[in-house]
Amino acid sequence: MNIGLDMMGGDFAPIEAVKGLALYLKEFPNNCSVFCVGQKEALLPLLEQYGLKDHPAVQTVDAPQVIGYNEHPTKALKEKPHSSISIGFHLLTTGEIDAFISAGNTGAMLVGSMYSVKAVEGVQRPAIATFVPQLNGSTSLLLDVGLNSDCKPEQLNQFAILGSLYSKHVLNIERPSVGLMNVGEEKEKGNNLALGTFPLLENNQLIRFAGNIEGRDVFAGKVDVMVCDGFTGNIILKMAESFYEIACKRGFSNDAYIQNFHYETYGGTPVLGVNKPVIIAHGISNDVAFKNMIHQAEKMIVSNFCEKIKDVFVK
Amino acid sequence: MNIGLDMMGGDFAPIEAVKGLALYLKEFPNNCSVFCVGQKEALLPLLEQYGLKDHPAVQTVDAPQVIGYNEHPTKALKEKPHSSISIGFHLLTTGEIDAFISAGNTGAMLVGSMYSVKAVEGVQRPAIATFVPQLNGSTSLLLDVGLNSDCKPEQLNQFAILGSLYSKHVLNIERPSVGLMNVGEEKEKGNNLALGTFPLLENNQLIRFAGNIEGRDVFAGKVDVMVCDGFTGNIILKMAESFYEIACKRGFSNDAYIQNFHYETYGGTPVLGVNKPVIIAHGISNDVAFKNMIHQAEKMIVSNFCEKIKDVFVK
Structure with a gap:
């Protein structure tokens, strides 16, 4: 089970995401792999500082671009294919990750949910x-x-x-x-x-x-x-x-x-009715919020939540 | 300036209305006349008890019927022409009173406002x-x-x-x-x-x-x-x-x-956009609420509020 975490989203990025990940792995060390999507040069020293750099459950995915809080969602996703949100949705649609979490630009998260992950047929x-x-x-x-x-x-x-x-x-x-x-x-x-x-x-x-x-x-x-x-x-x-x-x-x-x-x-706000688990976090998310969101994503994956929706809606 | 007060409306009728009237007249003894609309046999002993029976600013208008809290508004107004709400709206439309206040059946108050007092032309x-x-x-x-x-x-x-x-x-x-x-x-x-x-x-x-x-x-x-x-x-x-x-x-x-x-x-909820001041009170109104509503009605009359609306809306 692989969970994608946008490390560049939120008012306190990337430090709170790193701290939240550390909290999560301390409590649930063996539940899943977390793909940390973000600017590697910013992330690596922090992951090292929190003892996560060589953690078997942690992978880093470089995303050199960042979508700002006030950018126009559709435009930003189109013009910044190497942003953490764009890459996160790419990993989610190709199946490399099973859920995606971000505290970044809410509009971009919604656009990505609707146009990359897409609504379940019938919803x-x-x-x-x-x-x-x-x-x-x-x-x-x-x-x-x-x-x-x-x-x-x-x-x-x-x-x-x-x-x-x-x-x-x-x-x-x-x-x-x-x-x-x-x-x-x-x-x-x-x-x-x-x-x-x-x-x-x-x-x-x-x-x-x-x-x-x-x-x-x-x-x-x-x-x-x-x-x-x-x-x-x-x-x-x-x-x-x-x-x-x-x-x-x-x-x-x-x-x-x-x-x-x-x-x-x-934790965060789940997007309900799309094909894969997506969680949108509050911009002010702190370490505990990130920890709880990773756990929330885990529950959405384990419970096969999106499949339950398909069972009901897809004719 | 004459203000009509439904004495039979609200969860604590008529005692809280009487007490509220007493509070009002103590503070503003000479501002206006208050027409107490309700069942005379219930009202008179209470008015006497609070020293209001022969008060120069107090008049009683007998209304032998009472519209209950759960009655259907239009039906109740039609079938109970001698209820305090029906009589109150009658006094208001004939100009005997300049404002009407009730903590009774909200629906009946709204129906009375719309069909007796009516919307200002253009509203x-x-x-x-x-x-x-x-x-x-x-x-x-x-x-x-x-x-x-x-x-x-x-x-x-x-x-x-x-x-x-x-x-x-x-x-x-x-x-x-x-x-x-x-x-x-x-x-x-x-x-x-x-x-x-x-x-x-x-x-x-x-x-x-x-x-x-x-x-x-x-x-x-x-x-x-x-x-x-x-x-x-x-x-x-x-x-x-x-x-x-x-x-x-x-x-x-x-x-x-x-x-x-x-x-x-x-005080109470004013109905805005009708031809005369109408105030709908909370069912749980107590003496202070009634006192404040009478004062609120007074302000609506003194400020010529309904005329100000007509100035804007009537072409």
Whole structure:
């Protein structure tokens, strides 16, 4: 099992990626090989410093170019074929690696996911999911959080399946429940999208639909998977992040529940509905976040997550 | 100046409305007359108990019927012409009162606003607004928070005007800024609705447009008026309410910022874009909330708020 890690992505590249890799290999020395994709001259001294240069599980792949945070995704991928993100997706599509992780340019990661790895046949629109800590101690999955600003009911219905598959196979929740993000609990509440989606979810035998949920339920531990369009999901996600930031600024960061909001606990954002495991990391990812993402990629590979999607969607 | 107050609405009717009225008249004994609409036999002993029975500013209007919290709005208004909400709207349309406040059935209040008081000519869709406490100590207005689940760009453009007029004339903010709730700061970000709305706001000479805002900016004090469709706004509102509840449950309720979230501070939800001032109160409204709502109604009357809307919209 080979995992590709973009060493040049994120605000603290490459040091935090190196440190995260060291943490990961200390805890799981024999689980997989990690392909470190990045500028060799920058990487090698750091890998040596952290005792990883000759580690049997570590390989380095030179990527002399770097895609910056603000570059136009499609243009950057086209003009920088030797960037860590371009090379990572190349390794993933040729099968040399089984999953790819990056904290770099999010747009480039999404474009690479959609145009190199591609959507699973039958999946209309892949989605990105985020983890939301619940008051009862569980963690729910919210999707889509930004890939699809305008959605159709059938797409939300597919998000429900994709989220349920991730919950079941990667998060080990036996029968994940699904809630439709809406403005009321009643079936007849909502905008046209929610009204059109409700009957699809209700009749979908592949999921366990628990009905509508509301804004007040985002942290309430009501369901395992929360489904909405990417516009709504992105606003919820950023509002939840601001909730955490406000809590920290006002001195509540020691609170056990508030601590669950720390992004690093969950690893990164999986792209759901594409042919290979891709994880997009927060730009501010630190060593613990990188460690957890490598482990998350491992779980996506071991559980055959992408094959489970194909089993459902490919006719 | 006459303000109509539904005494039978809310979870603690009629006692909290009576106590709120007493608080209001203690602070502002000579500002206006309050028409107490409700079941006289229930009201009179309470008014007497709080020294309001023969108060020169207090009138009682008997309304023997009561619309329950769960009744179907249109049906209830039709079948209960002697309910406090029906009579309140009757008094408002005939001009016997200048504003109407109720903590009763929200749906009936909205139906009454739309079909008795009616939208101002030229206003495509009235909206309801909520107050959002900002980290810098200011208060922003968020609209729509639930009247219009599906919107068109021109409607959001009108919400921007309505919110700006309320900010200016009722909240006394000289040149209120307007932000469009979106998923990114850039002009080219967003769903079709946001993309269509941005140029309208940009070219709207009646408002001070400050660009897109994101979910992380809901509490950030960036703008005075936040504009979105009622689906998005309702989810934001309920999520913000849940923040407050979580903060209280986890023992942060003494925090100065968290305390600003208490609904009672702000009074009620004004219906913007209808011909007369209507305020819809939270079902759990207590005496302080009722006091603040009467004062809020007074400000809407004194500022000639509805006339300001007509000045802009009626051609």
